[in-house]
Amino acid sequence: MDLELQGKTAIITGGSGGIGRGLVLEFAREGLNVVSASRDVATGEKLAAEAAKLGLPGKVLAVATDVTDRASVDAMVARANEVFGPVDVLVNNAGGVAHPANLEELDADARRWEIALNIDGVVNCCQAVAQDMLSRKTGSIINISSNSSLLGEAAANVVHYGGVKGFVNSFSKGLAWEWAGKGIRVNNICPGWIVPYEADDVGEGSFWNRFGFETMGKPDAMEKALQEGTLYNMSGLPIPKLGRPEDIAWMALFLASDRSGYVTGQLISVSGGAYMP
Template sequence: MSQFDGRTIVITGGADGISKRTAQLMAERGAAAIVIGDINADLAAQTAAEITAATSCAVTATRVDVSDPESIAALFTTAIERMGRLDVLVNGAGIMRTSTIEQSDAAAWDLTCDINLRGTFLCAREAFTLMKPRGYGRIVNVASVAARIGGIASGVEYAASKGGVVAATKSLAKLGGPFAITVNAVAPSVIRTKMTEGTAYSAAGIPLGRLGEVEDVAYAIAFLASDEAAYITGTTLDVNGGSYMN
């Protein structure tokens, strides 16, 4: 497939998990260049090298802390220096806590919302400044089934942050529409990643009878980021094996 022929892409949280598989998939499908931004610079560099070696895509990595506005601005400066333009942004960076409400506090709330929600907004804002003059752009935000049902084992702050991502996606889609910038989100349920290791999640109650894999979400992201989804914007695509049906 050549869904992303010549496209230039920024993916946050791309060192591992869903975002890593998304980067691999987009590279395999013809992307010209990808910049992976992740707080774990060493792992991001390793991922970039793996994808570059396996495909014809030029993948580079840079450290970004999406809770820090200056770090976000630097990510997009680096992306333009290396790629010249930006076609696609995948907001994949995020954290999840499984603390009880008694264990949670203002600091946990602020950190989770700074990374999951404010970071998504600030990255989208930077992308808008680069996409609007060209009259083209694709932004895909990673939300969660927690935004739909209030979470399964995650903390209140996580569900709230992802609910905010769903709402922000709609608002950004309205702002991007006149410039042919689509903004959508995916809402995965339990996906087998390092983030969910050691939790009590199970396939009980999932009609398809299994936990999700990173590929399940990566394929959905790739669709929304492609021109096949050119007339879809402001939507949140549920990727959950049927555990939540809208």
């Protein structure tokens, strides 16, 4: 199916993480010009070089961005306009857990960090692209939430993170309703565990490098544990395979395209059947 996205402009936040890498490369493969917005601009530039080396039809531009700072987000959108033109698609992928902890032990700094990144970051980016989208009465916003907002067991030791991602779920639905008549669609993807193919695929600030690989093991070890039925929180998946970054990217591409033009305000779990409402 031709998604007819060639030449459109997409902003993808959190491009230096595992899911971000899949989003950036698959969107460029589909022919979109992509702004990879991340604090880790070095990893973003490596990704842009990789996309160019692969000969992907879409161009990738890495822009240093702190989504928790509205001025930084506005500057990134201005750069996108300068290089590629108006923004057609926004994927709010930046997010994360400060560190795992039982709720009674979670410190105030970690709470503020999670609120700023997962809540303020999404709101800042939606507001920053509003002029581009509302003035042309067209656009698609895809917010990346988490199965931690849907399942108690998926929020084990990250209860606060699950809660702030719950904000993303409600915010997406409300904004979808508010902007539907103005030509803007807003949808929401809740990933389960999405595992990079290689440990080197993620930037230094990714949760995988901060605590994920230590907790879950490196990708090869996770694949082996899944086959043996011993992988934490994943061995009972109805679809018995690891989720990969492109699984999120392919869903996001459909939601970005006019092939989903009658779809808005929806929450879709991409998690091998871990969540079935």
